[in-house]
Amino acid sequence: GTGVVTATPEQGDVEYLSPVTIGGQTINMDFDSGSSDLWVFNTELAAGSQAGHSNFNPETSTTFQLLQGASFEISYGDGSGAAGNVGTDTVNIGGATVTNQAVELATAVSSSFVQDTQSNGLVGLAFSKLNTIKPVQQKTFFDNAIATLPIPVFTADLRHAAVGAYEFGNIDSTKFNGSLSWTDVNATSGFWQFSSQQFAVGTGPTMNLAGGQAIADTGTTLMIADPSIVNAYYSQVQGAVNNETVGGVTFPCAAQLPDLAVDIGGNYMATVRGDDINFSPVDAAGTTCFGGLQAGTAGGLQIYGDIMFKSQFVAFNGGNNSIGMAPHQ
């Protein structure tokens, strides 16, 4: 069958949370197309780390089975991480159900996860080759579910300050304008990766980023792009400065931000709304705002995170390793 769950943004769209039922226990988790582990806050964690969270209790699940000798250890692009033991259980996401899903029980989590009490773990939706379970790597929920889905697809419909949805096994064409533009992904890295070699700032000329590559990553809040894109973009924003103290580009909150169009695989220019690039105020007065577009390393892999998803409906096809994109309805 298919599965559909809400995707509810935290304050400031920092991340999006969706209900996942594990062994009959429903827990809000962060769906992450940039990683491939399903791990959860649980009753094995130190009490201080459990505080404020929904904690999965493997002892009260009648279907949980420990995977003897298995462990995981993951670290993310933002430096956060988690590690612990592994079991299997029945995982149900909005009706799409996997009976033997690897469920990773964190026994250690970094402070950013502990502090974010709305989020109780991650559901990795990148390719299973990135799964960190040892000694035997395990599959993602999507990989385990794919054969039972009517179509081998999941979709992300993320919205600014509004409830969106993740859907498994169905493409809801009422959620986007026109038709999806499809692009082959290169799964070699384990990410939903595609070439992104052109961009345009506002109504300006299309510019080239030779060899540019990017990933579609719902688990990253911002858009991390090549410095050439970031410089070209903020050169069009009055008062934009690279603010070392804050750790990125800021600008006056009243600034008029242009749209940013980025190439998706040579087939489609995805327009990211300027308003969504005005990410959040950094001062109490709300005078100075932090950019949703920030620089990565020159020539490095670009990370198109939630800032892009707020403008684009995205379908991930695990049947032929492609990504479909269209502006939200």
Ligand SMILES: O=C(CCCl)NNC1=[NH+]CCN1
């Ligand atoms: O780790 C990354 C970047 C992959 Cl290049 N995205 N996923 C994620 N999950 C939590 C923080 N970030």
